[in-house]
Amino acid sequence: MKNRSTELREALEEMIAVGTLSPGQHLDETELAARFEVSRTPIREALIQLASMGVVVIRPRRGAIVAELGPQQLVEMFEVMSELEATCGRLAARRMTVEEQQALQAAHQACKEALDSQGPDDYYYRNEAFHEAIYAGSHNQFLIEQARSLYRRLRPYRRLQLRVRNRLSNSYAEHDGVVQAIISGDGDKAAELLREHVMIQGQRFSDLMASLPQLGKQAA
The missing domain is CATH 1.20.120.530 (GntR ligand-binding domain-like)
Known part of the structure; x- marks a missing residue:
């Protein structure tokens, strides 16, 4: 059975794939938590998963963005x-x-x-x-x-x-x-x-x- 962070990771990955979240876009944890009606913890875990896949880039003290490819x-x-x-x-x-x-x-x-x-x-x-x-x-x-x-x-x-x-x-x-x-x-x-x-x-x-x-x- 999937945990909440995995479900969120899949949802965010799909939003990136279809362009709802575009390359270079800032991913605000608070906004995403409100959007999915969850706390920031599973959102943060989902973003870490996406970062490990190279789909998201997490920048120290500046938060996460959708990865951009030149x-x-x-x-x-x-x-x-x-x-x-x-x-x-x-x-x-x-x-x-x-x-x-x-x-x-x-x-x-x-x-x-x-x-x-x-x-x-x-x-x-x-x-x-x-x-x-x-x-x-x-x-x-x-x-x-x-x-x-x-x-x-x-x-x-x-x-x-x-x-x-x-x-x-x-x-x-x-x-x-x-x-x-x-x-x-x-x-x-x-x-x-x-x-x-x-x-x-x-x-x-x-x-x-x-x-x-x-x-x-x-x-x-």
Whole structure:
């Protein structure tokens, strides 16, 4: 059973992911305690948890802020993310059970339904489940933990990417190739496709940089 600070951590993490709390925003413990109708203690514990994940930065005597990622740091983190996902895909192609392959196909179908309804937020959550299915299929717990940790730090930015024009349909088409490669057992192809799917460079980087100001406005 989750304790209150863990529930608060998850709620705050979600608010950061969807832009309700934007990069660089000050996180006032008193305001958050009033918002969630709790004392400051579980809020402080939740912020410490988020800081350990790199999602929040706690500054001595100045309180906590939502972590900000500069352009160079974003590129470097997406570069590492693409390699982690590529490795997950390569291992998943070799190790996925039939049941896990079916779960991956179901997650892919769920993305198709979200695409058809043109709901970027819905697609974002289905997309997260799709990638999680690939992580699980790698059967490497250390790799899964590292991939999840970095995915969490990049959530606001991965979500923002999906709002770029035509990105939903392109993302789904890329998923389709990944699924086929994994199901057919072609680990090298799965790795190559996932690396390209996650890597942010060229026009995709320009689009993300242009979209960053929207992060703080999505809840408005």
